[in-house]
Amino acid sequence: MTELENTIDKLNQELRRGTIVISVLSQLKEMQYGYSLVQSLNANGLRLEQNTLYPLLRRLESQNLLESHWGVDGSRPRRYYKLSDEGFQSLEILTKEWNEMVVVMDRFLNPKEGDA
Amino acid sequence: MVKVERYVYAVGKHLPMSHREDIKKEIRSTIEDIIEERVDGETPTEQLIDEILLELGEPREFARNYRKDANYLIGPGLYDTYKLVLKIGLILAAIGVFSLKINITPELSESYNYFGFIFRFLLEMVDEGVHVFGLVTISFFLIQWFGNARGKDFRKNQMNPAWHPSKLEAIPKSHVQIKYSRLIATIIISVLTLVIFNFFAEKIGIYYNRTGDQDSGFLQILSLDRLTDYMIFWNIELMLVMVISLYILISKRYTLFTVVAESLLSIATIVLLLTMVQDTTLINNSAISEAILSTDVSGDVETFIRNLWRIALAIIIVFMAVNLFGRGKAIFKFLK
Incomplete structure (x- = not known):
């Protein structure tokens, strides 16, 4: 990997980091277990490694944004996650921030004629 | 499925103790989910399991992700x-x-x-x-x-390309974790003991300055002739201790054989030490008396010197006995 590719890779990771958190929070309004979450994220076009998701879930839980419990569904025990009240509040604020950001970024990156 | 268990065990080794079991349980259930989805009711092949584990990546890297946010x-x-x-x-x-x-x-x-x-x-x-x-x-x-x-x-962002699930180490049969520091300490102490008692035994003693005298004196506590008799046993004993420790270090696991061997060697050590504590001829009595006579030392110090050797041995015996108790528990676990 060249130096430039390395730099781009790093910037890309930084860019993705925040979006992954919002994406995960947005999918946990309903209770889900880790693997089903990976699948729903992938199905929506967000590729996420397993070894990134599980530690992230733990971190969000330790930040009180998620609640979790062990449940037995079918043959094996699974850990289920869901947004906590604080998680819901955070998601709401983050969604608002995100929507504003998209508008601003769009102005920067796709300037239309007539814009200053 | 042995590999899955080994993989979960390997990740667990690098996880913080507080959440280890819980995280291991989650990883295990996830891997089973992935397998189930891919085999569609059939028995998973070794190749498929390797593939899935390779996707998850090297266990150490996997575990690192749990620690990187702090x-x-x-x-x-x-x-x-x-x-x-x-x-x-x-x-x-x-x-x-x-x-x-x-x-x-x-x-x-x-x-x-x-x-x-x-x-x-x-x-x-x-x-x-x-x-x-x-x-x-x-x-x-x-x-x-x-x-x-x-x-x-x-x-290290890049995965170690040389890592492969076939390299996963077997899960130790017992719950006893290998304490590398203890094994290395045992080997170092054994080497030092062998070197000191075989080559520098005549230097073991108390170095002192005689009151009012410029020359410093030396008091040899041990009778070298008697010590030689014991050294034959010690050399065999310590060599075996080193061999066993090295074997555990290399094979990276305890087996019933190693635990029993270690216990027997501990017992042998305690027996040897007890014999030495009771052996009054092992202490260089004449030299001590001579040294005491040539200095104006009170009876208290004399008694202390005569007992110094025994106190040292007694401390080692207590230490060994505690150690042996731990071994006993390990054997019990193995048998269970």
């Missing part, structure tokens, strides 16, 4: 090296203090506080330990700090 004085990328350097540093410091103190010459006099001498020795060990700890920690902190300032990330 604020680090020393980050995960440097932490393993830091631990290794710290261990080596502490061992070297202990050897350093030990070899320095062995040459120190306490004055053999009425007022000399021998317990104080031992206490100061221990204090110096702790003091040196703290020094080494501070120095190594600060060095690594600076490496981390300047590395971060220059945008250098010490985390």
Whole structure:
């Protein structure tokens, strides 16, 4: 990997980091277990490694944004996650921030004629 | 499925103790989910399991992700090296203090506080330990700090391309974790004991200054003739201890054989030590009497010197007995 590719890779990771958190929070309004979450994220076009998701879930839980419990569904025990009240509040604020950001970024990156 | 268990075990080894079992359980259930989805009701092949584990990546890297969000004085990328350097540093410091103190010459006099001498020795060990700890920690902190300032990330982002599920180590049969530091300490102590008692036995004793005399004296506590008789057993015993420790270090696991062998050797050590404690001819009585006569030393110090050897041995015996108790528990676990 060249130096430039390395730099781009790093910037890309930084860019993705925040979006992954919002994406995960947005999918946990309903209770889900880790693997089903990976699948729903992938199905929506967000590729996420397993070894990134599980530690992230733990971190969000330790930040009180998620609640979790062990449940037995079918043959094996699974850990289920869901947004906590604080998680819901955070998601709401983050969604608002995100929507504003998209508008601003769009102005920067796709300037239309007539814009200053 | 053996590989899945091995993989989960390998990840668990690098996880913080507090959440280890819980995280392991989650990883296991996830892997089973993935397998189930891909085999569609059939028995999974080894090849498929390898494929899935390769996607999950090297266990150490997997576990690292659980630790990377904390604020680090020393980050995960440097932490393993830091631990290794710290261990080596502490061992070297202990050897350093030990070899320095062995040459120190306490004055053999009425007022000399021998317990104080031992206490100061221990204090110096702790003091040196703290020094080494501070120095190594600060060095690594600076490496981390300047590395971060220059945008250098010490985390290995790239997966180790050489890693493969077939390299996963077997799960030890018992719950007994291998304590590498204990094994290395055992080997170092055995080597030191062999060297000191085989080659420098005549130097073991108390070095002192006679009151009002410029010449320093030396009091040999042990009778070398008697010691030679015991050394035959000690050499065999310590060699076997080293062989067993090396075997565990290389094979990276305890088996019923190693635990029983270690226990038997511990018992042999205790028996040998007990015999030596009771053997009055092992102490160089004539030399002690002579030294006492030539100095104006009170009876208290004389008794102390005569007992010094026994006290030392008694401490070792207690230590060994505690150790043996731990072994007993390990054997019990194996049999269960």
